[in-house]
Amino acid sequence: MISRLLRHTVGKRGLTMSADGWAEIADVLKVLDLDRTALDVAVEHNDKQRLQVDGERIRACQGHSRDGMPVTREALESSWERVYPDHLLWHGTNREALSAIQRDGLLPGRRTHVHLAPEKDSRVGRRSAVDVLLAVDPANLAVYRAPNGVLLTREVPADAIVRVDPDRGGGVG
Template sequence: MSRDSRMVSRLLRHTAGERGLTMSADGWAAIADVLELLAMDRERLDTAVRDNDKQRLQVDGDRVRACQGHSRAGMPVTREALEKSWERVHPDDLLWHGTNRQALTAIQREGLKPGRRTHVHLAPSKDSHVGRRTSVEVLLAVDPGNLAVYRAPNGVLLTREVPPDAIVGADAVHWPRWSGG
């Protein structure tokens, strides 16, 4: 991912509030405001959106947003508005969440919580790139039966949290270490 793509993504997912960027509750900001705040031109922004490795960024006319992965603290986005902008889905198959071994005890007790983010990220299959980070050692199988699950425009599946009883299995991960997230 390019430096510009990381910079735009960080602004729209994590730092808009502290930097004074006006943003709608579902994450849209005026492109002109983003360009001014980041001191970039439209061509660089369009390249950053196009080159974003996880397709997190969206452009719609004169506005831009990160379609998922927002921080809760200090951001003008709300869970409710984000969810209204996503597609509600009803998966029949298990969903997956990657984590590390150290987190398993807490997850067994509390389930999956979004932490500092608005939602927990889930993947539709074990081989999905969603959630693959160098710290992922275990894939948790999640039964989506009683969960409100949404699909962001970039295909990422999200839910507010996963209770312990919806976690129905775990598999060790056997892939090469790689960066990303």
């Protein structure tokens, strides 16, 4: 509920948010009709560690929608750590999407960024419908790490996808 609000529905709910995703906790509590204890429990137990608290502000670390949200790619990237991986990164997907990805690359769709992971068996960003793992050469990509460890880039050109492996369970999303 909190993650959904902060990643996708702020605009619809009338909540003020900064371009890098921060909202005042008091405002979030009011919009969601929660108390601070419930919010703190939700942050602590969020399975993907998406929620970040800084004093009296809260944000989703990553995974924001582009439409209807006040966040910008530039502001989010400025709030993340720029990293320079020297090994393959991974993205999990389903077989149905594979031909379009091989033609067009990985595009963020309705989100601000494409999610990547440092290892094939990463649980960060795990999706339930992963059939194949795409090996991504990050050499010419601007890659960022969100506070919860998810690696992000704006898009991955088709020629940066250097291998397609079947997912044998436990792959990335």
